[in-house]
Amino acid sequence: MSTDLVLFNARLLDPGTGTLLPHTALAAGAGLITALGDDRDVRALAGPATTVIDLKGAVVTVGFTDGHLHPVSGAERTMGVDLSGCRDLDDVRAALAGAARDLKPGAWLRGWGLDPNTFGDRPVGAAALAPVLDGIPALLDLFDGHSLLASFRALELAGVDGPRQFEQASEIVCDAEGRPTGLLLEDAACAVVEDLAPKPTEAQVRARTAEVLRAMASTGLTGGHAMDANGDSLAILAELDAQDALSLRLRVAPWCQPGADEAAVAELVRLQGRSGRLWQVAGVKMFMDGTVDNGTAWLERPDCHGESTHAFWPDPEQYSWVVRELHRAGVPTATHAIGDAAVRHALDSIEKAQTESALAPGSVGSPSPVRHRIEHIETVPDDTVARFARLGVTASMQPTHCCEYTRADHTDNWSRRLGDERAGRAFRCRDLWDAGVRVVLGSDWPIAPYPPLAVMAGARHRRPADLSLPPHGPEQVLAPLQALQGITVNPVWVAGEEHVGGRLAVGYRADLTVLADNPLTVHDTDLAALPVLLTVVAGRPTHRAPEL
Template identity: 45%
Template sequence: MPLDLALLHARVRTLDPERPTASAVGVQDGRIIVVGDDAEVRAASGPATETVDLGGAAVVPGLIDAHTHPFKGAIDARGADLTGARTLDEVRRRLAEERARVPDGGWVLGFGLGYDVLAATGVRGALIEDAVGGAPAFLLFMDLHTGLASPRALELAGVVGPVAFDEASEVVCEDGRPTGELREWAAMDLVRAAIPALTGEDRHRLYVAQLRRFAALGITGTHAMDGSLATHDTLRRLEAEGGLRTRVVAPFWITPETPRDAWQVLAGHGDAHGARWRGGVAKFFVDGVIDSGTGWLVEPDTAGDGTLPFWPDPARYREAVGFFAGHGFQCATHACGDRAVREALDAYRATGAVGVPVHPSLRAGDPAPAPGTRVQHRVEHVETIQPEDLPRFAAEGVTASMQTQHMMDLAPDRSDNWSRRLGDDRCDRAFLTRTIRESGALVALGSDWPVVGLDPREGMASARLRRDPADPGRAPYDDQALDGLQALLGYTRDAARAVGEDHRRGTIRPGLDADLTVLAEDPVDTPAADLTAVPVLLTLVAGEVVHRAG
């Protein structure tokens, strides 16, 4: 059969060692059929073949973001965008603009608030009360682990003092009265429950719009890091209606409050999948974040925090990991602090096996995984680590899923809140992307959107620069930079391998899925500081053009 699509006059970086470069790619029935020169691809074409002359543009394997929150993020990233606001005055200005857009009686929402903005004043809802004109307001900090509620918001939510939780959450109080700072989800949910809920259709429209944005940025697949049975229903509808423009791996989020009988129910849905989505992953949080003092550390941080796990009973976390791994689920654990990283590694080792079998939806068909292939469990973030634990990733077969954009705003002189909390010694062991990779461990790269920006060009640039690519005057935070090829591998082949899909995706090779990203320039050869300006021209998922520039 003739090709459906022919991409010609391109610079193709295949990441296939047997044929690392080519000038053309031919696609038929969702698969890559031909990788070669223009003449080879033309010879396989027919009258009905769509031919695209790329004029020297670069074709790379479809970009995969190994850590996002596409559905939760679509809901949370509403209201005033506070990302990049460096001063309290700038935060107030943006909130006042948002207040002007909100109807009388409505809530003022915001996201992306930085901790350093409130370092001098402390985190207090009263600081934003005038800017929002006394309206109820709820702001999410940039890491989604802390919220700030205005006095009116606390009043409407009925939050008047300390609250006891089953997990490591806190309504921060002074003299018994809430300051407005809400640490971790259970505390934030007290206020969120008072915010008028979106309708189901409103939420669905936000999901569709967000997945369209993924495609426009060249993202062909993502590992969504929160989910439930309802998420699977959402994915089924998106796929049925043609709105699933990006492949999604959708874990179940297992919390300390998830009862054991619910584990049994979820275990029965491990094989769930569609053409572009699947489950089979269990997601855990064993700590919070360094910035708010909820990251779990071997030794307390400089403010005396960081001594408590997110799961009040770590033994139950280990039991949950053992249960889901025993039912064939790949396990992914959020672990920022060094004690949390150790606990995750210990839990995986206690399962008695390296990883789990490849997901059933990926075992059948051609190409099939190599016999005996197993998918490693994962640790998400790995922001700081004890020296003796670093070699365990490679030795024990655990993937490090890392997000270098998290450290873009860290100050080289370590004056930022994150660095001050950790102190110099632990900062020397921060975000060790290159060292972990050089140890032989698998390192997958992602953004953690909406905690940081979604753009994979920024993600690859930050991995190479160890600073914000938009701030050329800032020095690198450390010496852990990757080179251009390593950064691209982290967003393609290695991200696919992290979920057992590298026999289908992550490389441009005949027989593999036609998931491709076309950029105006090769992301490996482009200087890192210029990468964010390189246009995304075309995005293909299973041979379907899901984004075309212009």
């Protein structure tokens, strides 16, 4: 086997144990680690075509994998004006006014990352932005990815003049007089206006996706669990892979929506295993509820506005049936469940599926090999925490959502809706870990920024990126090694790929992240700024800092 890459003068960090290996050099070929040893012996394996890099004492570890992101749909949604840095309505208005000045007459304005906290005590609605969007059709993604704010002109063009009924838990929010406010909650309501707006071409989305993936690689990401496969996304990934332009290894879980029948489930099963060199379809993504900020989460008690009382599936038992059918087919599920009732029902459904499978004729009674997971888990009581470990369900969590969008003093929109008791059990990363649960970390990009060091830092200090506020739930911080494992070893395990990834060992994937220093010894508040010097996917550098 030829040697494609040699890295020497390195410190090799094992994320399984947190210790440095005795070796100082690594070789890769055909996408795998082929040798570990001292500089002299490993450098001797290099041939004329080998890329040889002196790491000058940098730290090599298993490549970072984002446990939950949306690379293709996110690439498309972030082609508009970025509102994620806006802190109040004046900021939002200024950003939109600047974008509006460059619009051609009749053109639509798109924005993303709008935080409901920028509205302060005012309800989220188009009226607050009307002065800068007068006569302009505009659609603004709220940061949670589950809602849109449509301008009055956009509502007019779409013929939206009052409430409507939907088959799933969606809503065109209206005022007391029945007039739409512009706020659209969940997919079905959003589609009423969004389907009217101009769409970028597949070529434009493909180019933007490649750009996003390159930027992700520059932050040390070698892989991601992509939680959608909508529209042309699989075709886009296949084309990028064919062009050798896929900078991350992606595991894709297509959506299953309410109303799925036997044919729809059979199609999801058929899609499993569809793949290219660096991507594959593996698993199914489902939604048990919406979001706390929108009042569309599913809580065991209503929120402080009397909302968040229903599941996203009108018939939650149909969701349970889908989980059972997928489990029987050996297909893992990843369920968006934010509220305590949603998480409980997802766990109930997985437990029923496991029990029925174990009792089925021919079953040997061994533990289920299907590794199900639940996404987000923003507020749950103690008894629910304990069930994750017993059922072997992975907790996929995004600590930066807590850091950036909630506050320790509970003055943010999320906390005010939940009230102090439920807001006090926010994002229980440490409790789940200590209960023996596999915790996978991710960003949910474009909901929150994707740099993995920032995700790890958030898990370790529970404060916003600018460190301007005290930690929200400091008792839930992860230790440095736990945070590292949450973005290296654990994403590999939940994918069932621990026999090919997650270790710096001969025969394992050469997916590597190289850092200027040891992330386990860098202070929590300095971690996000730690330089990423090199990113390697399947033995090929996808990012290389100038100093190397």
